[in-house]
Amino acid sequence: MAAHAVLVPFPGRGHINPMMHLARKLASHGISVTFVLTEYWHKIITEAEDDDFSHAQKLGLDIQAALIPDCMVAGNMVDFFLSLSNMETHVSELLTNLKSSGTTPSCIVYDTFLRWAVPLAKRHALLSVALWPTSVTNFSIMYHSDLVGLQDCIDYIPGVPSLKPADLPSSILSPSPVSNEILQSIIDARDADWVVGNSFYALESKAIDALLHKTPVQSVGPLNMPSAHWGDGKGVSQCREWLDSKPARSVIYVSFGSFVQVPRAQIREIAMGLMQSGYCFVWALRPDKEASHVWEMLPVGYLEQCKEQGLVAPWFRQGEILSHPSVGGFFSHCGWNSIMESVSEGIPILGFPIGMDQFTNCKFLVDEWEFGLRGRSREDENRIIEAEEISRKVKVLMEGEESVRLRGVVERFRELAKEEVTNGLSATNLKLLADKLKEVKCPSK
Template sequence: MEVSRDMQIQAPKVPHLVILPIPFQGHINPMLQLATLLHSKGFSITIIHTDYNSPNPSNYPNFNFEPLPVGLSDGQVRTKDLVTILCILNDSCQAPFHDRLSRLLLDGPVTCIITDELFYFTKAVADQLKLPRILLGTSSATFATTMASLKLLRQNGLLSITDGQPNTLIPEIPPLRIKDIPDIGMIDPDSFEQLGADVLNAMRSALGYVMNTFDGLESTALAKIRQDIHPMPLFAVGPLYKFSPGSSNSLLTQDYSCMAWLDKQAQQTVIYVSFGSSASFDKRDVVEIAWGLANSNQPFLWVVRPGSIHGHDWVELPKGFEEKTREKGHIVKWAPQQEVLAHPSVGGFWTHNGWNSTLESICEGVPMLCCPYLLDQNVHARYVSHVWRVGMQLENGFDRSEIEWAVRKLMVEIEGKEMRECVGALKENAMRCMAKGGSSYESLESLIHLIMSL
């Protein structure tokens, strides 16, 4: 018997998610990790990305990629003022994102858009096109609660450093000090505060808020967000890189030669040194770092990225350094960080404390030497050293003697052993949160259920 059209069983529609990352390494990676994870759960994924710092589509053959022309000038791209470039991106992306999303809707429905929380312009676009919107926070919950406190603290006069006391503790947000607050020293703190207000305002209409963290690490901050800051559902689904291994998008070419070198080193003897994709230093600082590492007599893997020195595309290491460290050190322009931190020979990580790096170090059980560069990194460094107690902070600039002392303290002294025990406990906690029935596992299930209900 022929089955009529009305009687035919319709195949279920695959939910279609549109993903919009901010074009910086620390933001692209967790967004693509989340996209990979959701694709594994049956969702169709379209990545809309700027033509600046575009991800490589060949790494994600199951995704649809749609470029977003934003026309950033060389001067805008090279600025070190992240607040300014974020505002420029929000202004530049709104119209082309609306157009690109409208065209996608002509081809079929979009279930939901997932955007970086700092792309506050997406609220207006989502409202106009009547699409639900979910946000991804790529920093820590601790930093989010700090940001929420800034306006009130400034109004109460608690953020001034004119009295010359940057080490003064702020009782309202312990253990942070004046100098740990993200906007201190910025050219225009009012613009930074306005950015925070715009982000917070756009959050209020979001359907949900995803964070790359886990309850076993940031339960207090997560509780504060849920109770006092954001009324929408909060999904702490971290560590995302563990849920979706191999899904990171490196904007720089990774040198895997370091893995063979690590294989030849003794267990937990190597300090891995990397300050992320944006930090740059004075030439003198690089010289002090080099001799501090050499004089520590510890094996080291050092990422010396082009552009690490202000105003230079290349880095010249001091004369005699290579000869002294030939048997102890290995230098690359960029490393496969997750694989490096997971290697058994790595026993310490000298880091800028970007959130991805901090989370990866914790989840691989590697204690940290902290050297924050800007914004949220100061907050993370303080928590690493004084709350989670899985590292120590280098606070007095770059001096070879202090670097030598700090490296040895982290790698071979009793304090380093204690930090290693603390970070090992947090690593186990992360694994429990990811396991079936754990908080991150359950948050992920709730997020999927929410999207499927749309």
């Protein structure tokens, strides 16, 4: 009987996507996968055209969806994070039902932020694998958070170059119930059998090496490589047709993620800056809590004014947009998935971090890896970046000598990433994990 893994993502788009990519990788190594989703996310994903589960089955991969109730508290982030423990009972019941049906899992693969997962795995005598959702560098910073003071120069974190306080993740800079949960999740991950990161050695070798003898984080990324293919849905086709009509590298893709909200005044400056830049754009803009529609976020008449220049919608398949030849730049909040997708497609980034780990990611993107520009810094948190400044930086990203340099750097990282997921360390680590799961003896029905 095939080894069986139960994968449990944190209930959020930016966490479900890399877990689904990991599910595909494990399934391609012969591991059967049960992918756990809350009712809300199950509905969103399975009602999409060419949804992830149907797509996996078309590829011959054994990935099945499992449904648990929406048991988290909606509203503010603190209540949501603290209610993640409500998932444990439902996942435990799922594990029991799988066993009674003759499908005994080998392990739980869980998002590191789900602190209850390792104790649950131990109670069910399963292996536990933590998927760390951001950079290994961030893992090292938070792993060593007890060492971190807020002096001007922080140059003693293993595997991490010199930082300023403004470069630190929000979970260290601004203690809160949520940041305490995140930091504690790092400590809890020490008890997992494996910790895997959506990264690759050529990008984060120093941080990976520094953690080698502590809590080794095995790099298995970028998990989104090879690139996703375009779907067959009508909406996707319309977007593709629009992109097909544009010259190579002439379009900038804009997205600030699905979690942290950008103030409406800033959204309007971004809108005008994009229009003033003269570059065509595709903008994934989700309505804020006070808006029912995208147009409510934008200057009056904006969508009509820019209908030839830009596409604006609440959501696009990001990997598919970035992989299109007409796209030449990414205006991003610097979420880790977005950085990995940009590297995978060889697209330089204009970084516009909002919070959490994003300022840290932007610091490394600009100063260490050098395939991005800084569009916003921690010092800008209390000001609105105006349209003229945004327009100017978009132009630097998309044209001229600096654009050529950025593109050359990210292309080199792209080739290194390809090598690692094909024949290098990421491929090796993933095979070792799959082989470990196959060693677990599961009784037949």
